[in-house]
Amino acid sequence: xxxxxxxxxxxxxxxxxxxxxxxxxxxxxxxxxxxxxxxxxxxxxxxxxxxxxxxxxxxxxxxxxxxxxxxxxxxxxxxxxxxxxxxxxxxxxxxxxxxxxxxxxxxxxxxxxx
Amino acid sequence: xxxxxxxxxxxxxxxxxxxxxxxxxxxxxxxxxxxxxxxxxxxxxxxxxxxxxxxxxxxxxxxxxxxxxxxxxxxxxxxxxxxxxxxxxxxxxxxxxxxxxxxxxxxxxxxxxxxx
Numbered sequence: 001x002x003x004x005x006x007x008x009x010x011x012x013x014x015x016x017x018x019x020x021x022x023x024x025x026x027x028x029x030x031x032x033x034x035x036x037x038x039x040x041x042x043x044x045x046x047x048x049x050x051x052x053x054x055x056x057x058x059x060x061x062x063x064x065x066x067x068x069x070x071x072x073x074x075x076x077x078x079x080x081x082x083x084x085x086x087x088x089x090x091x092x093x094x095x096x097x098x099x100x101x102x103x104x105x106x107x108x109x110x111x112x113x114x
Numbered sequence: 115x116x117x118x119x120x121x122x123x124x125x126x127x128x129x130x131x132x133x134x135x136x137x138x139x140x141x142x143x144x145x146x147x148x149x150x151x152x153x154x155x156x157x158x159x160x161x162x163x164x165x166x167x168x169x170x171x172x173x174x175x176x177x178x179x180x181x182x183x184x185x186x187x188x189x190x191x192x193x194x195x196x197x198x199x200x201x202x203x204x205x206x207x208x209x210x211x212x213x214x215x216x217x218x219x220x221x222x223x224x225x226x227x228x229x230x
Contacts, residue, residue: 043220105157
């Protein structure tokens, strides 16, 4: 298994532009999580899905952020419009669910908004 | 609400010496507890977990952790640290109640530096 695959690995964009981050979870995992990591705030849960359905999006910072999971093998996190304070590393993780953890993380997308 | 505290931002230890990374938690009901490690420019990797049973849990790379319910702690330990153990370590907790879902709450992380 290739693990959780995120793309792109690095993204540099100008303020105001739309940014889309992508994630392919491990096949058979039915829970998917988006986290953001910064020096100041550490690791924050943004949103998570069970069986493609958003369960808790209370961590999404504001309406500029949106996430979708159209099927079991793909999820996107979109920021529109992007701002410099959105600069961070965004991680996607998946879990088989019912296991109470055992998350597998992707390698992350390092986003820089200039 | 569930929370995790890692009181030390950084732990320095000499190679070959014992390593301890502290973690305390707060959760309603019985906790599920986890340790993850993050190497530079990488995602988090699972080390070990406590679900139930023996309070001493053994994990990857020679790490172990001890669940202490009365002290609400889950400290990570390694008897003899290696330079290659230098990384960022995260403790995490999940509540067992179904309403909480299976989301993990992470601590702020502890940077471990093992010196030769």
